[in-house]
Amino acid sequence: MEVTSLEKFGRRLRIAMIGGGLGSYIGESHRIALRADGLWDLVAGVFSRDYSLSKATGRQLLIDPERVYTDHHELIRAESLRPDRVDAVIVATRPSSHAGIVIALLEAGFHVVSEKPLTSSVDEAIAVEDALVRSGRRLLLTHCYSGYPMVRMARDMILRGDLGRVTAVDTEFANGAYAAGAPADAWRLGSAEAGEAGMLVDLGTHALQLATYVTGARVSEVAARLDRLSPGHEIYDSAFLDLTFDNGAIGRCWSTYQAAGAVHGLRLSVYGDRGSLAWDHESAEVMWWRPVDGPATLLTKAGPMATDGALTASRFTAGHPDGYGLAFANLYRDFAEALIAESVGNDPGHFLSRLPGVEDGVHTLDVVEGALASHTADHARVKVPTRTRLH
Template sequence: MTNDDNGRRLRLGMIGGGRAGSIGGSHRAAARMDGHWEIVAGVFSRDAAASAEIARTLHIEAARAYRGHAEMAEREAARPDGIDAVTICTHNDTHFDIACAFLEAGIPVICDKPLTTSVEKARALVERTAKARVLFAVTHTYSGYPMVRMAREMIAAGELGAIRSVQVEYASQYQAASAGEDDWQNDPRRSGPLGVVAGTGTHAHHLAEFVTGLRVESLAADLASLVEGHRLDDHAGMLLRLENGARGLLWNTTVAPGNENGLRIRVYGSRGGLEWDQEHPNHMRFTPLGGQSTLFSRGGPAASAQARRATRVPAGHPEGYLEAFANLYADIAAAIRSPRRRLDDVAFPTVLDGARGVAFMFAALRSAQENGRFVSLDYRAAGA
């Protein structure tokens, strides 16, 4: 993968992504990996001095280390060398206001999930994006893995037949101990009304829809806070009903010792089944009905066209999370550079995917509040 022939890297701004967590560093590494982007502006902390210091270490000129997102949107839109896109990697409750400021300025947006903390705000972002006619990407990183894209291709081509069952899980251990005072994901003021479902459940939901090409139409959810001191859900189990009549199971927890980043999906159809595990991402197992299982390798001779396009090194050389993240940034760069791009036909997750994730979150919350009854996902209310 090489830089575009137009002679320059795209200019990227960043809101958030300071030293407190790893997500800012992941965004920066992924954006830079293929030479498509350079980071030239940002607001990296609510503390102006800290933000300026981070900008200095990132070799960003002082004039483009801004005090706030509104100032940055206005000034970058007015510059002849202004940013080509902004990345938002801040707390959940801030996404909406920041995204609106850059959409108003006509600047494409790349936003972490969950998109917003309410269905109403998700719908508003869908509408504002359509009005602004600029690109809006949501970083559901796992859709960037080569084997995930191959699984999607195989299902779309009918190799599994009619999809009957989907099992997806996202298990981790990072909240298995009592919450610390600085755990913003346990703070409803910053995270919103949902915990694990917003944090990693939205990834599981998106993966199920991305791979199968099917929407989740309704769900029945049991949410719980199992660790003392947790104010938001840290454990969820759900039954899913997909639009073609298929059934699904979703298990989502942050309190499972021994699970580091256990995102896994299994899909079964009338002609076969497949499974993929994020902690072993370079392989995918496919079993045709009545046949022998095949283990497909990223970079191997049987890899699909989409998988090969998302691959950098030969089979046997591991690729993982940062490379998948970089695939999203490469796809976004290609879409921005294409003057005839269709904003509704892109390879990466968009504001519509983000809005569907918000619809999923609040359907789960409502179902749990109503003793686990099936609740329809309000896609229309979310604008998706």
């Protein structure tokens, strides 16, 4: 029997977490995801700016108290000296702190798993990208929806030409989180983290990344209308973007916190000259395929028409839902496989090609910056920078 890369590597990858303490939804999402395949051990962290909460989180997670640190500076100093230092660090803090923490980790030689958005601004995102290139490390940006089997199936089908020439992309993240008011601690409604475009940075980047992930195209131009549907909000809580892609397709993207009654609200449709695909996160196990020369077909994950990408991302047979947690876990599994492959001298490219990374972070923030400029210029079309891709 062939020896696997994990057997050659000889251990699980060790990981630390910054942020994500007790009561944190996103922190627990990361912990569920990293445990799913037994490839990671969470052994250290700074789980909160409140050291007492950080220690309480460490106790609940059975982490050695000596490896629960006061801040990321102490984590970097202490872990760098340990013979069993962590291989990677999760950054699950608020967006305004990402750049400084991520750059410090990369410069110290750690791989990074970063919550999205990558940073709060394009300039900071480019600084992270520069640090990543200098470090020779790897960075996973957890745009978790790209781990769903049907999203990966859409990508495979578009890549092999099933839709023909892609002509239009329609995506939205129409969420009703704050349509009926907001709690006093709803920091996403303030401008401190990402300025007036905070909602677009939070929700819109997910929808934009989904569109670019499945099509392989980048946004080349944007025209935007930004609104405050709730007058008391500091941020624009609704954004309509009119998009042009670098493959010639047109598109639109709507994101909002004010879609009253919406449960989640993430959707994607892609149209080509040979057919179209439609996926809705609230029915994530299926996707409509409507070819121009045949009947509409409801595709299922792990079903008879599933692509390799969909099958690899499916943990259970068709009819047995995988869900959000395992879509998230697919990112952690692929990232672990890439790091382990690289460590034992194998090519990690196959695993890295499935994953969102620093380029996704830079590009989506480029689009956000273009949208702000467009809105300020009476909704004029604004060119989005064309940047050299790392891979």
